[in-house]
Each structure stands twice: as structure tokens, then as C-alpha cells.
Amino acid sequence: WAPGVQARRLRDDGVHRSSLLRLKPGARLERPAGMDDECLLVEGEAFLADRLMQPGDYLLAPADAPGRAVQTDGGAVLFLRSGGRG
Numbered sequence: 514w515a516p517g518v519q520a521r522r523l524r525d526d527g528v529h530r531s532s533l534l535r536l537k538p539g540a541r542l543e544r545p546a547g548m549d550d551e552c553l554l555v556e557g558e559a560f561l562a563d564r565l566m567q568p569g570d571y572l573l574a575p576a577d578a579p580g581r582a583v584q585t586d587g588g589a590v591l592f593l594r595s596g597g598r599g
Contacts, residue, residue, distance in 0.1 A: 519534070520533070520535075531593070532593050532595075538588045539586065541583070550595050551573050552571065553569075554590075555589075557590060
């Protein structure tokens with residue numbers, strides 16, 4: 514995934530992929546365009562694009578959304594579900 518990011522794949526049905534990600538303090542993850550991402554922050558704090566997320570916050574990043582990076586200063590755990598449109 515990226516330096517400082519540990520991932521556990523939970524499900525992959527060939528269309529959608531669900532993963533649990535643990536980001537160490539200072540980690541940054543660039544998410545590729547071309548797929549929708551659903552993100553639920555489980556623990557810690559993280560910035561998705563320019564939005565600060567805290568535990569329980571949910572964000573849908575459409576496939577064509579700009580600024581798809583995830584980064585954290587203090588570490589975070591998030592649930593990520595990605596997949597193509599339609």
C-alpha cells in the first residue's frame with residue numbers, strides 16, 4: 514500500500530474490495546483515481562483530502578474526485594471499501 518500503512522484485506526469479490534488499514538503516525542496514502550472509495554474512520558484522526566476525520570466519520574470519494582490522499586499525524590485505523598462504478 515505505502516510506507517507506514519498496514520492493510521488487511523477483508524473481502525474481494527472481483528468488483529469491490531474491503532480492507533482495514535492501520536496508518537502509523539506520519540503515514541500518507543495516495544488513493545488512485547478510477548474507483549469509488551468509501552471510508553469509515555475507526556480510530557485516531559486522519560485527513561482525507563482537506564477534511565479532518567475523527568472516529569465514526571464517513572466519507573464517499575467518487576472515482577473522479579480530486580485530492581484523494583489520506584494522511585495522519587498521530588496514526589489512524591480506517592475501513593476502506595473500493596470499487597468501480599455501476
